[in-house]
Each structure stands twice: as structure tokens, then as C-alpha cells.
Amino acid sequence: MMDLELPAGYSARAVNDSDATGLIRLIDSCFSEYEGVFLEPDGIDDDLQAYATSIAGLNGEALVIEDETGIVAVVSVAPIEGTRYQLKRIYLAASLRGTGIGLTLLHYAEARALAHGAKTMELWSDTRFTRAHSFYAREGYVKQAETRDLHDSSNTTEYLFIKPL
Template structure:
């Protein structure tokens, strides 16, 4: 699936078969809905499509402008986006994971891990030697997953100054490690 164009059926515990496919521009509403559901779990965490989520207005178009980048959606049995993940390449040899979100009813079944592994495989296929990303300090369950998968949190944080007053941790993993 390194090309970003394949469609795959995913089997996860306790769920109907899911479809993994590249995002389309018409996924924008579903993606906003997914992020809104995920953010609503954290007090003071909001989605602001006009200010801090401009790439989601036309997600396929946005990622197409990033050489080697890929953005995948996971559809549930009703065709709704229930998870997503994105990767791009901010500098040679480095992939950056973005937009890993899984709807609450699809969690704790290995889906997020599979999506991280997909990003890692795609990154390696594009010649990246490491994967990096920023994650909101409130996303503690996600941090446990990342650390279990071999990602290391760097000291310090960054303040985004967004509508949610987001503060983020930086994570990195050398590919081939962990």
C-alpha cells in the first residue's frame, strides 16, 4: 500500500470489515466530524476548520501537493469515515505523521497501531529513516500507544496558540527500531 492508491479491507476484532482507502476531497465533512468527536472527549479541545484545519477542506488535494505524502481514511460498514492517518515528508529522510484519529467505537482493537505501521511502511518505502510528529498533551492514551510502538518523547512542549490552547509533545522514532 505504499502508493497510497490501493483500497484494502481491514479486519479488526469485534467490528465489521473496514475499508482502508486514500482520502477524497468529499471526505472533508466526515473528517471534520471525526476530529470533532475525538476532540470533544477533552475539555476545552475544539475543532476550528477555518483557523487550524485548512488541509481538511480538500484533503486529497492538500496531500497531492506534498511529494510522497499519503492520507488514508478508514470507512465503517456504512461508508462513514471512522479513522484516518496522514504522512508527509518535511525534509529528506524524515516522515511526519499527522491526523491519526480513531472514532471511539473502533478503538482498543488494534486499528491505531495498524495505521501507525502503515505510515512507517510508507515512510520507509519513500526513503525516510525516521518518523516524527507532534501530539496534544491531553492525548494520554495515544501517547501510551506511541511509546509502546517505540516512539520517544522529546523534552519540552510547543504552544500552538489555537482555539483549544493546544500544547504539544514532540515524538520521534528511527525506522528499523522498535
């Protein structure tokens, strides 16, 4: 499960429920890069309080990347139905973007889904996360016409992206 090529100083492991503080810190730092985007750890993002339990409840799995400062990246994947899988969360500290670690994590998630018989991977992404959308498009994800509103404090609308595996 942990056969990832990571630069020296980084390690990968399965997420634990005790990772709540580190996950919240990481994702909050990512959200804070965008005006009006807020993490809601006691609301829409309450799954982060016990993420291992939450993702296991979806029959999924999650992986964190750590360095000497703590959690610097996370990726998770879970089945939707049949051969459809969803990339649930993929976040990297700003310092890791452009290093290839994000691509490594995306490929890991896709490989895990394929190992469970997935034929397609889906993900939802805030309309404001344009850098992520470019990344997904480069990796074969196609933005769909479908959107969804989350009715959260960030007034989030998300795009649906789908990739055949």
C-alpha cells in the same frame, strides 16, 4: 496501497477532498473527548476542507477507514526533509480503540515512510492526549523535550515524539 488487514465491515481507501464533512465529524468527535479542545475547520484545521489536495501538496498520502456509517479513522504521513517523515494525523472513532485498527494504521504509515527512504518518523501530539501518548510510547516513539504552542482557541501545546524506523 490498500493491503490492510481490517475486520469485516471496514474498508480502506485514499482520502478524497470530498471527505471534508466525514473527516471533520470524526476529528471533532475525538477532540470533544477532552475539555477545552476544539476543532477549527475554518482556522488551524482548514486543511481538512480539501485534505487530499493538502496532503498531496506536502508530497504525502492519507488513508481513511470506512464502515457503513462513513469515515471512522484516518491516517496520513508526509516527508519533512531528507529522511525525516511526519505522522500528520491519526484519528479513530472511540468505538475502534483497542481493536488493533490504530496499530494497523500506524504500521501502514511507517511502512509508507520507509518505502520512501525514511529513517525517522516524527509526530506532534496535544499534551492532553495521554492515551495516544501511551500508544506511541508502546510503539517505540520517544517524547522529546521540545514542545510547541499552536496559539489556537484550544490553547494547544504539543509534545514532539520521534521514532527511528
